[in-house]
Amino acid sequence: MAGIDLTSFDPPPDSAARHWPRPASLFRWTRSSYLLLSLFFATLLVIGIVWWPLAQANMGAIDWSRPLWAQIDWLLIGIFAVMTLLVMAGANIKTDALIVAVGFAGGLVIESWGTQTHIWTYFTLERPPLWIIPAWPIASLSIDRLYRLFNRLALPTAHRRLFTVLYWLIFPIFYALMLTFVWPTRAQSLTLSALFLCAFLILTPTDHRAA
Template identity: 55%
Template sequence: MSRFHVALKTLWTRDSSILLGGFLLTVFLIVYIWWPLAEEYLAYVDWNGAWWAYMDWLLLGIFGFMTVTIIARANLKTDLLIIFVGLCGGLAIESWGTQTNLWHYYTAERPPLWIIPAWPIASLSIDRITRFLDWTLSRLPIKPSIFHFLLSTLYWMTFASFLTLMLVFITPTFDKSFSWLALSLCILLIFTPMDHRYALLTFIAGSGLGYYLELWGTTRECWTYYTLETPPVFAVLAHGMAAVAFWRAGLLLKMLWGRFGLPKPRQTEVQPEV
C-alpha cells in the first residue's frame, strides 16, 4: 500500500462521509432557500465568454480548504458538539455586531440567517488546524519548561494586544449593553486560561482562517464595518477570540454533561443456564 493510500486511510474516517454529505447538503439548502442572492451573483457571469474570469476564486479556495479540513479525521462524537456551539455562538456574535452597527450586511438583515451556518463549518476547520499545529509543536525538540514559558509569554502578549484593539474598536458602542457583555466575556476567558498552549494555537488558527473570510466578505461588500476597512485588524483577530470562546464553551458543556448528564446504561449480565 502506497504512502498516499495510508495517509488517506488515516485522514478519512467513517464519519468523514457523513460530515461531507451534511456540509454539501447545508450549502445546497442555503443556495436553494436564498436563491435570489445566488441568482444575483450568477447574473454577472458571462457564460458565453471567459466565464472563468468572473469566478470568485478566493471564495472557491476558501470553500475547498474548509471542505478538506472538516473531513480530515472526522469524529461525530466530538464534531456534533463543535457544530452546536458554533451555531449558537455564531448567532450571538452576528446579533451583537449587526444590532450595535459595528458591521452590516448588504441585505440589511440583522443578522442574516444564511451566514449562521458558516460559523460551525469554520469551527470544524479551526479545530483541525489547531490539532495540526498542536501536533507540530509537540515534535519540536524544546525543553518543556522553556516551552511553557515561551507559550505563556506569547499568550499574554497576544491576548493583551487583542483586548486593547477590542476596546478601541467597540468604543462607539459603549452605550450598548450587548458590547459590555461581549467585553466582559472576553476578559473572563482571557484571565481564566485553562491551557495557554491550546488557547494560543486556537487563537492563531481562528485568526488565520478569519483573515481570508474577512478579506472575501469585506472586499466583495457582503458585509461592511463601520470603519470601512477591508478588513479591520480587530475583525480578523476576533475570529481567533471567537474560536477560543467556542472551544471553552465546548469544554464547559462536556463538564456539565459529565456532572449532570444521564448515566450510561449498564448492560445486564446474562446468567448461564444450568
C-alpha cells in the same frame, strides 16, 4: 518457455499502494468524514434553495462580456476547499457534534451582536442573516483540526513558559484591536457584554498552550 513462471515478473499487487497512499489515508478520512461532507453539501443546497433570490442577484451581477474566470472569487473558493479538507480530517461525529452545536450558538450570538449594533452589516440588511450562520460551525471544525495539527507539531510541553509569554503578548493586543473596532458602539449593552466576556476569558486562561 516451460518451467518459467511468468507471474514472477509481475509487481506485487500492493506495491503501488505503498508508494501512492489512498486519499482516505493521506487526509485521515473516517466514516464520519463522509457524513460531515454530506451534511456540508446538504447545507449549501438548502441555503441555495431557501435563499434563491440571493443566488439570482449574485448571478445577475456577472458581466458576461468579460471572461468568467476573472470574476470568480478564487480566494473564497480556495478557503472553502481547504476548510472542506480540514473538516473531513480525523472526523469523529461524537466529538464534532458538540463543536458544531457551539459553533451554531456562538455564530448566532456574535452575528446578532454585530448586526444589531451595526458594527458590520450584510447587503441583505438582515439582523442577523441566517444564511451566514452555518459558516460558523464549519469554521469551528476547521479550527479544531488546525489545533490538533499544530498540537502535534508544536514545541513540547516543557516550553510551557514560552507559551505563557506568547499568550500575554498576543491576547492583550487582540483585545486592544477589538476595543478599537467596537469603540463606536461602546455604550450599547451588547457591546459591553461582549467586551466583559472577552476580558473575563482572557484573564482566566486554563491552558496557555492550547489557547
